[in-house]
Amino acid sequence: MNFYKKYRNIIEIGILGFIVIFSILYFNSYTQNYLLKSEKIITSLEKLRATELRLNYEILKSNVFLYYDNDKIIRAIKSMEEDINDILRFEFNNLFPKDYNEFLTYKQMTYKKVKYVYTFQTYNSALKNSIIFFNSELNRLGNIIFEEIRNNKLNINDYIFYQKVNSFVTSLLLSKNAIDTDLIINNISFIKNYTSENPKINRFKNLFMIHTDVVLKTYPKYIKLLKKIIDEKALNKLKQIKNHIFIIEQKKIKYFKYFSYLLIFFVILIVLLIAVLLIKREKDKIKLKKTLNKLKNIINLDYLTGLLNRMKFNKDVKKIDNPALLILNIDRFKNFNDIYGSKNGDLLLKKLAQHITKIAHEHINAKVYRLGSDDFGILYEKNLYDSMKLAFLFKQNIEKTVFKIKNINVEISISIGIAEIKPLLENADIALKATKKDRRRSILKYTPHLDIRNKIKENIKKYNVLFNALKKNDIYPYFQPIIRLKDNKIIKYEVLARIKNDDKIESIVPYLEIAKENKLYSELTLMMFNKAYDYLKDKDIKFSLNLSIEDIMDYDLMKKVFNKYKEDDILKKVTFEILESEAIDDYEYIKNFINIAKRKNIKIALDDFGSGYSNFAHILNLNIDFIKIDGSLIKKILCDNKSYQIVKMITDFAKRNGIKTVAEFVEDEKTHNKLIEIGVDYAQGYYYGMPQPYI
Amino acid sequence: MKKIFILIFFNLLFADSMIKPIPEKIKYDRQKAKLGMYLFTDPRLSKDKKISCMSCHKPSEGWADKRKVSIGVFGRKGRVNSPTVLNAVFNFRQFWNGRAQDLKEQVFGPLHSNFEMDMDKKEVEKTVNTIGVYKKLFKKIYHTDYITADMIADAIAEFEKSLITPDCKFDLYLKGKAKLTPLEMKGKILFKSYGCITCHNGVNIGGNSFQKMGLIISYKNCIDDRYEITHNPADRCVYKVPTLRNIALTAPYFHDGSAETLKEAIKKMGYYNLGIELKSDEINAIEAFLKTFTGKQPDLGKFR
Numbered sequence: 001m002n003f004y005k006k007y008r009n010i011i012e013i014g015i016l017g018f019i020v021i022f023s024i025l026y027f028n029s030y031t032q033n034y035l036l037k038s039e040k041i042i043t044s045l046e047k048l049r050a051t052e053l054r055l056n057y058e059i060l061k062s063n064v065f066l067y068y069d070n071d072k073i074i075r076a077i078k079s080m081e082e083d084i085n086d087i088l089r090f091e092f093n094n095l096f097p098k099d100y101n102e103f104l105t106y107k108q109m110t111y112k113k114v115k116y117v118y119t120f121q122t123y124n125s126a127l128k129n130s131i132i133f134f135n136s137e138l139n140r141l142g143n144i145i146f147e148e149i150r151n152n153k154l155n156i157n158d159y160i161f162y163q164k165v166n167s168f169v170t171s172l173l174l175s176k177n178a179i180d181t182d183l184i185i186n187n188i189s190f191i192k193n194y195t196s197e198n199p200k201i202n203r204f205k206n207l208f209m210i211h212t213d214v215v216l217k218t219y220p221k222y223i224k225l226l227k228k229i230i231d232e233k234a235l236n237k238l239k240q241i242k243n244h245i246f247i248i249e250q251k252k253i254k255y256f257k258y259f260s261y262l263l264i265f266f267v268i269l270i271v272l273l274i275a276v277l278l279i280k281r282e283k284d285k286i287k288l289k290k291t292l293n294k295l296k297n298i299i300n301l302d303y304l305t306g307l308l309n310r311m312k313f314n315k316d317v318k319k320i321d322n323p324a325l326l327i328l329n330i331d332r333f334k335n336f337n338d339i340y341g342s343k344n345g346d347l348l349l350k351k352l353a354q355h356i357t358k359i360a361h362e363h364i365n366a367k368v369y370r371l372g373s374d375d376f377g378i379l380y381e382k383n384l385y386d387s388m389k390l391a392f393l394f395k396q397n398i399e400k401t402v403f404k405i406k407n408i409n410v411e412i413s414i415s416i417g418i419a420e421i422k423p424l425l426e427n428a429d430i431a432l433k434a435t436k437k438d439r440r441r442s443i444l445k446y447t448p449h450l451d452i453r454n455k456i457k458e459n460i461k462k463y464n465v466l467f468n469a470l471k472k473n474d475i476y477p478y479f480q481p482i483i484r485l486k487d488n489k490i491i492k493y494e495v496l497a498r499i500k501n502d503d504k505i506e507s508i509v510p511y512l513e514i515a516k517e518n519k520l521y522s523e524l525t526l527m528m529f530n531k532a533y534d535y536l537k538d539k540d541i542k543f544s545l546n547l548s549i550e551d552i553m554d555y556d557l558m559k560k561v562f563n564k565y566k567e568d569d570i571l572k573k574v575t576f577e578i579l580e581s582e583a584i585d586d587y588e589y590i591k592n593f594i595n596i597a598k599r600k601n602i603k604i605a606l607d608d609f610g611s612g613y614s615n616f617a618h619i620l621n622l623n624i625d626f627i628k629i630d631g632s633l634i635k636k637i638l639c640d641n642k643s644y645q646i647v648k649m650i651t652d653f654a655k656r657n658g659i660k661t662v663a664e665f666v667e668d669e670k671t672h673n674k675l676i677e678i679g680v681d682y683a684q685g686y687y688y689g690m691p692q693p694y695i
Numbered sequence: 696m697k698k699i700f701i702l703i704f705f706n707l708l709f710a711d712s713m714i715k716p717i718p719e720k721i722k723y724d725r726q727k728a729k730l731g732m733y734l735f736t737d738p739r740l741s742k743d744k745k746i747s748c749m750s751c752h753k754p755s756e757g758w759a760d761k762r763k764v765s766i767g768v769f770g771r772k773g774r775v776n777s778p779t780v781l782n783a784v785f786n787f788r789q790f791w792n793g794r795a796q797d798l799k800e801q802v803f804g805p806l807h808s809n810f811e812m813d814m815d816k817k818e819v820e821k822t823v824n825t826i827g828v829y830k831k832l833f834k835k836i837y838h839t840d841y842i843t844a845d846m847i848a849d850a851i852a853e854f855e856k857s858l859i860t861p862d863c864k865f866d867l868y869l870k871g872k873a874k875l876t877p878l879e880m881k882g883k884i885l886f887k888s889y890g891c892i893t894c895h896n897g898v899n900i901g902g903n904s905f906q907k908m909g910l911i912i913s914y915k916n917c918i919d920d921r922y923e924i925t926h927n928p929a930d931r932c933v934y935k936v937p938t939l940r941n942i943a944l945t946a947p948y949f950h951d952g953s954a955e956t957l958k959e960a961i962k963k964m965g966y967y968n969l970g971i972e973l974k975s976d977e978i979n980a981i982e983a984f985l986k987t988f989t990g991k992q993p994d995l996g997k998f999r
Contacts, residue, residue, distance in 0.1 A: 210970050
């Protein structure tokens with residue numbers, strides 16, 4: 001069925017072709033057979049007609065000639081009979097039924113004719129017999145008359161008798177040769193009734209009369225028979241049959257002609273159909289080729305931007321000896337899509353693709369690819385260009401360009417990952433991801449240490465250490481003193497977490513990220529709170545504990561914390577250091593928590609202020625006691641004026657709002673002095689004291 | 696007068712060519728003819744196992760029968776004198792009254808005739824099919840296991856076809872190889888001038904038309920004539936003209952064998968068919984002429 005559908009046209013033309021070829025063959029053999037047969041019949045009929053004419057001719061000859069070889073008539077009759085049988089052997093009753101019946105009639109006529117001929121032969125011989133007799137007897141009669149004349153005994157009546165006999169015989173011969181009974185003298189009463197005195201004449205007369213009787217009796221029948229035999233009825237019949245067959249044949253030939261035209265028409269039709277089919281096939285081939293090319297392009301080209309795609313990149317990268325790759329990625333493209341919709345996002349991608357291509361073509365010999373959703377790749381020969389310079393070229397050019405997307409003026413920033421080491425794509429991607437981590441650098445070249453794969457390994461290791469430590473209770477609180485800058489007196493200790501790893505005590509900081517990711521953070525926080533409590537509850541020492549926003553948001557954790565820290569003694573001694581981060585999105589909740597803590601006499605400090613997302617407005621809302629200025633700022637206040645200015649500003653701002661400031665990471669005296677000069681209230685760092693397991 | 700003479704003279708010019716010599720050889724199938732010869736001479740083909748074709752067509756009697764009428768099975772008498780088989784192939788019909796178209800058809804006449812061999816087709820077939828020699832020969836020639844009457848007739852007819860008598864004196868004369876004696880020459884002229892030749896012409900000197908016995912003086916004993924077949928009154932006493940070849944060998948003459956000698960036959964023909972009484976010198980001359988028609992007799996040794 002499938003096969004039929006697939007080759008329907010071919011099968012149909014094939015069938016039609018077979019029918020036509022079969023028809024031609026059949027038609028050919030039929031017409032040949034028909035024409036041959038009808039021609040043979042016509043020829044045979046003509047031959048038969050000639051034979052019958054020969055028979056007639058022989059009959060007439062035997063009529064005229066006194067001496068005649070009857071074999072010739074017999075031979076003609078035999079030929080005629082043979083010819084008739086030959087024709088009947090054609091069995092043309094199907095081809096020409098009417099003529100066949102006519103021919104059978106003709107055959108009957110010839111039967112009769114042959115019978116007539118035999119009788120004619122009998123009569124003819126009888127007549128000839130008498131004519132020959134007359135000849136010799138007339139001679140004798142002449143001699144008798146001559147004898148009478150010589151003896152002068154001639155009886156005039158005898159002479160008249162002689163003349164009458166003579167006339168009769170002559171008329172008989174004439175009549176016979178003319179085949180006309182009118183010419184014969186019928187009145188022979190004189191001869192019959194004549195009685196001569198000469199007995200010789202009487203004897204002659206008697207014999208003559210016997211013969212004459214025979215002749216006169218036979219002769220009319222003979223003439224009638226002869227006329228019957230040589231009449232052309234049978235011959236005409238034959239001629240009619242022949243002509244009729246000829247007419248039918250001609251008619252049939254006409255039909256043959258029409259039919260052959262029809263066949264020719266079909267042959268032409270088939271040729272045309274085949275031609276159409278071939279043309280169609282050629283067309284299909286061309287179409288297929290086009291489609292194939294298109295497909296090839298689709299395989300190699302990105303459907304949206306028309307840039308080369310990743311597959312093509314994989315091919316091309318193998319062709320270059322020292323390839324290098326830039327991956328350009330739109331910052332926060334997801335946000336753009338969320339805001340303006342992915343349709344406009346696509347438009348942006350298109351425009352950017354055009355723009356990148358333009359830059360690439362104007363400045364360098366490189367190929368541009370779309371490698372991911374908003375990742376564009378630029379592949380080039382490493383030795384020709386300085387990759388960093390290229391990256392800056394693209395970045396500057398793109399970032400100063402305004403893309404018009406449906407009346408929206410879009411400005412974008414991009415990050416670029418560079419790879420000069422294979423595997424290019426993966427390495428450039430790593431570099432790109434690294435830029436996203438480090439906000440300050442938006443162009444990064446891949447170096448092996450960027451490799452996350454190492455980090456992952458490290459992370460797994462860290463996780464295991466952390467997990468085991470938590471399990472074994474190997475987390476220890478260390479205490480770092482916080483001094484009052486005014487008099488260098490220790491007023492408080494910050495509780496810092498330490499972890500035991502292979503019998504070595506390490507800072508918890510490298511493990512914090514892992515802890516956050518793996519939900520171990522709250523456990524860690526709780527363990528620290530509990531251990532700090534146990535150690536400090538009976539000591540008259542103030543201390544501060546770190547809480548992240550995530551900790552505060554963890555209701556269960558906070559519940560456990562407040563269950564532990566519920567006596568007034570301890571609550572009075574505690575400060576919560578809250579680490580501000582971008583994760584603060586529910587200010588009300590934080591505010592509420594701080595208020596609750598304040599009511600319990602807990603002090604609140606804002607940790608690491610001045611890094612990242614510091615927001616002065618927040619501080620005022622949050623009713624806090626301390627601001628801990630970020631260590632990275634403190635480290636630089638001696639050499640970096642900006643840092644100094646920020647620290648100064650924070651300090652001034654805090655003072656004006658009744659908030660105490662704490663400087664972290666103080667490592668030398670100069671810093672210490674500078675802090676005093678600025679007016680910071682408290683400080684901590686190695687300059688004052690390392691974190692200690694005991695106080 | 697003159698007209699008549701001219702006419703007759705004119706006609707006489709053609710007279711010699713009216714008798715044609717028979718061919719020296721005739722085409723026939725030798726094997727079939729040999730088989731036909733066996734059958735021709737085999738009396739088992741008759742009812743009383745005593746009569747063969749040859750019983751009435753004796754080679755020693757001009758392949759005819761000396762007896763007025765032939766004697767068939769159980770001594771039954773036939774009706775007419777048996778005609779010669781010699782040159783029968785040249786006859787346009789067979790039998791005295793021409794009721795058979797050809798030799799093959801003729802074979803069944805004597806076979807079935809109850810006063811000749813008195814066998815019907817089935818009997819003949821049964822007889823021949825039980826004879827081993829015939830089974831073998833027919834198998835070889837006709838490629839058949841069952842011998843039909845038609846095959847038997849075919850073989851016999853083939854044999855009869857071979858029985859021709861070429862190179863009679865007159866044939867040699869026609870071919871310019873022999874001279875006729877004055878008497879024979881006289882007989883020849885009489886044969887023509889009396890009009891014998893109007894019926895006795897062609898290759899077989901007769902055997903090519905039906906003519907009336909007793910044309911002028913009516914003949915009484917008209918048995919087995921054409922009338923018995925056609926029932927046409929005009930056919931009374933009409934017979935196939937018999938051949939004159941080997942006529943000297945085939946006495947007695949006429950259908951009824953009524954003429955014992957050739958002379959008598961000539962005389963009777965003159966009387967009945969011309970109404971004249973031929974003189975004895977004329978009869979002698981004609982007889983001498985007729986004797987020149989005796990040809991070379993077939994040698995059956997050629998089949999051995």
